[in-house]
Amino acid sequence: MKRNYYLCAGLVLTGFLAAVTLAGFFWTPYDSAAMSADKFLPPCAAHIFGTDNFGRDIFSRVIEGAGTSFVIALSTIVIGASGGIVLGAVTGYFGGLADEILIRIGDALTAFPSILLALVVISLLGPGKPVNLVLSLGLVFIPSFARVTRAAFAEAREINYVKSVRLMGASHARIMLVHILPNTTPVLLSALTIGFNNAVLAEASMSYLGIGVTPPDASLGYMLSEAQSVFGRAPWYALTTGGVMILFLFGVGLIGEGLRAREGETL
Numbered sequence: 001m002k003r004n005y006y007l008c009a010g011l012v013l014t015g016f017l018a019a020v021t022l023a024g025f026f027w028t029p030y031d032s033a034a035m036s037a038d039k040f041l042p043p044c045a046a047h048i049f050g051t052d053n054f055g056r057d058i059f060s061r062v063i064e065g066a067g068t069s070f071v072i073a074l075s076t077i078v079i080g081a082s083g084g085i086v087l088g089a090v091t092g093y094f095g096g097l098a099d100e101i102l103i104r105i106g107d108a109l110t111a112f113p114s115i116l117l118a119l120v121v122i123s124l125l126g127p128g129k130p131v132n133l134v135l136s137l138g139l140v141f142i143p144s145f146a147r148v149t150r151a152a153f154a155e156a157r158e159i160n161y162v163k164s165v166r167l168m169g170a171s172h173a174r175i176m177l178v179h180i181l182p183n184t185t186p187v188l189l190s191a192l193t194i195g196f197n198n199a200v201l202a203e204a205s206m207s208y209l210g211i212g213v214t215p216p217d218a219s220l221g222y223m224l225s226e227a228q229s230v231f232g233r234a235p236w237y238a239l240t241t242g243g244v245m246i247l248f249l250f251g252v253g254l255i256g257e258g259l260r261a262r263e264g265e266t267l
Contacts, residue, residue, distance in 0.1 A: 007258025015253035024063030032060040032218050040234045050241040053230050062244050064216040073199035079138025084145025092153030106143045133212050137202050148191045152184040193256030199247050220245050
């Protein structure tokens with residue numbers, strides 16, 4: 001059997017970064033909020049990522065910020081995928097007026113960038129609170145998952161074996177959960193990886209603008225905003241923070257590419 005190198009590389013890279021991030025919830029080399037006189041120290045043995053303009057250890061802050069981004073992105077995907085999959089499955093399977101309404105709403109929402117929609121929602125809920133950020137991003141992500149799920153269920157309901165099961169008297173719930181949903185898993189998994197990366201970028205963008213996660217909580221987006229103002233004096237601040245984010249997104253992207261390749265081989 002051919003090895004799926006994309007999937008293997010993505011799992012190794014993402015698994016390593018996730019393990020370090022999860023360890024940061026229990027231990028970091030330094031207190032991420034502790035200031036010191038050792039400002040703008042370049043990467044060294046004591047501070048492998050250097051220190052920032054307040055003398056804080058960048059490595060400790062990156063670990064904590066990555067954990068914050070991971071939790072927010074995961075919570076966003078749980079809300080967006082749960083609502084979108086249920087809505088898309090029901091409308092895609094039954095069709096009718098509800099399906100037409102979903103299509104029109106989805107077309108209207110996709111005409112606007114998701115970041116702008118999230119800005120509107122979070123401005124109504126109140127900026128600066130992680131809970132409000134999760135809710136705003138989760139609501140914005142529901143239509144994208146609904147569209148993917150609707151298309152998969154609408155296609156699957158016309159397959160012969162689904163029609164046969166329906167003629168045999170199986171309930172709609174059984175057909176959707178047992179006979180259609182397992183066959184749409186590869187498509188949904190690919191959508192989840194793409195959505196997770198988009199959620200990480202959306203959280204970083206919000207925090208960069210100062211309306212997402214704000215101090216004293218660490219966030220990769222807000223750290224990049226801080227690093228921009230001192231890039232000429234401490235370029236390692238932006239390079240290490242942005243590098244970790246890029247590696248994390250790259251690893252999850254490889255997993256998604258591997259899943260799509262695996263789906264193609266199966267077909």
